Amino acid sequence: MYGGNLELKKKGPLSVAVPGEVAGLFTAWKQLGKLPWKQLVYPAEKLAAEGYMISKYLYMQMNATRDDILADKGGLSELFASNGELKKPGTIVCNPKLAFTLKQIAEHGPKVFYNGTVGVNL
Structure with a gap:
């Protein structure tokens, strides 16, 4: 993930998440969630799209x-x-790439992040 540069985990975009975060959030939702998955992801998607x-x-x-x-x-x-x-x-500040990614995750679950169009483009 850090390409041998461990400084990247201290600051910058790679310092704020782990590769399993999407799967972990989905698992927590499956076990404890009350809202529909799409409804849960939508506010973040909207913020990324609208800025x-x-x-x-x-x-x-x-x-x-x-x-x-x-x-x-x-x-x-x-x-x-x-x-x-x-x-x-x-x-x-808008982040249309993140909005697209979140929309895909909302519609298809975490598998799209790891194995689908999103994962391929990472």
């Missing part, structure tokens, strides 16, 4: 890792930068 506003605090944190964000072409820079500069507080 959220960069707060002053988020901007401060982005500034602390500015060089890393700008260097991550196609990843963090795609979300949090424009024209080589960090997006400012008040800017709405």
Whole structure:
């Protein structure tokens, strides 16, 4: 997962999740969940699709890792930068790729994340 670079697990997008997270959440839902799976996933999908506003605090944190964000072409820079500069507080950030992934997981369960179209594209 870290390609031999253990620093990646300390900060950045690979520091916040484990590969089994989707399966673990689905298992917990199967055992204890009351809401339909799609209804449970939908708020996260909607937030990714419609976006959220960069707060002053988020901007401060982005500034602390500015060089890393700008260097991550196609990843963090795609979300949090424009024209080589960090997006400012008040800017709405949308993540259509994440929204698509969450929609697939909502409709098809975790298998699509590991073995389906989502897994193939990771």
